[in-house]
Amino acid sequence: MKIRDARDGDWERIWPFWQRIVRAGETYTWDPETTEPEARALWTGPGRRVFVVTDDAGTVVASAYVKANYGGPAAAVANAGFMVDPAHGGHGYGRALAEHVLAEAAADGYRAMVFNAVVETNPAVGLWTSLGFTILGTVPDAYDHPRHGRVGLHIMHRAL
Numbered sequence: 421m422k423i424r425d426a427r428d429g430d431w432e433r434i435w436p437f438w439q440r441i442v443r444a445g446e447t448y449t450w451d452p453e454t455t456e457p458e459a460r461a462l463w464t465g466p467g468r469r470v471f472v473v474t475d476d477a478g479t480v481v482a483s484a485y486v487k488a489n490y491g492g493p494a495a496a497v498a499n500a501g502f503m504v505d506p507a508h509g510g511h512g513y514g515r516a517l518a519e520h521v522l523a524e525a526a527a528d529g530y531r532a533m534v535f536n537a538v539v540e541t542n543p544a545v546g547l548w549t550s551l552g553f554t555i556l557g558t559v560p561d562a563y564d565h566p567r568h569g570r571v572g573l574h575i576m577h578r579a580l
Contacts, residue, residue, distance in 0.1 A: 421513065423520045426470035426483065431460055433480035434472065437505035438463060445566045447542045448501075449573070463501065469528070471521060473504075473513045481508035484521045489534050498530035498580070502544070514544070518551055526580040538574040539563050545574065553578040 426434075438459055443452045450462060463485055464470050473482035482504040489499035500521055504514045525533060533553075538545060540558060549555075553576040561570040 421476070421481075421511075421516060422474045423471060423517060424474070426464070426472050430470070430472050430480060430483075431464055434463065434483045434503075435459065437507070438483075438503060440506060441503050447539050447544070449537045449539075449563065469524070471517065471524070473517050475508065475511075475513075479508075481505050481511075482513040482517050484517050486521055486525050486528075486530075486533075488530075489536070496529060496531040498525045498533045499536065500525070500533060515547060515551075518547060522551065522578075522580060530580055532577060532579050535574070535576040537562075538576050539565065540572040540574055541565060541568050545576075548576055548578075551578065 435456055442448050442450050442454055442459070445452045454462070463483070468485040468487040470485045471483065472480045475481050484500055484502040486498050486500040488495040489497045502514060502517060522533065535548070538548065556575045556577050558572040558574050560572045562573040563571050565571045
C-alpha cells in the first residue's frame with residue numbers, strides 16, 4: 421500500500437467509487453444524484469489537500485481530503501472526508517489513510533479536526549473513536565437512511 425498526495429488523473433480513478441458510495445446513501449450527506457463535476461468540486465475543490473491510497477498493483481483503492489472547516493481565526497480546525505472503494509474494504513486502507521491524514525493535517529498546522537455530520541450508523545464511527553475522536557453531540561433524526569430510517573448525525577472532534 422502507498423499513500424500519497426493526489427495528482428492529475430487520480431480523480432478519474434476516485435469518481436467510480438465516490439459515486440457508488442454517495443449513491444448508496446448510507447454514509448454521506450451529499451445528494452445521491454450529485455453529478456461528476458459537482459462531486460469533483462466537493463472532493464478536490466479549492467483549499468483541499470487530497471490523498472489517495474494505491475494497492476500493490478497501483479489501483480487507487482481509497483481517497484481522502486482535508487481542508488479548513490472554518491475560516492479566519494478558526495481556520496486551524498480541519499475537516500476531512502474519507503472513502504474506501506467498497507471492492508477493497510477490510511484490508512486496513514481506511515485506518516492507514518486516517519492515520520496518515522491526521523499526521524499530515526497536524527504537520528500542515530491544523531490544531532484539531534472536526535467532522536460535522538457523521539451518520540451514526542456508519543461503521544467508521546468505531547474507527548474514529550479508536551483514533552481518539554469524541555462525539556460532541558448528535559443531531560437526532562437528521563438523516564434519512566435507506567435501511568435504518570431516520571438516524572442521527574454525530575459531530576465528532578479530535579485535537580491534533
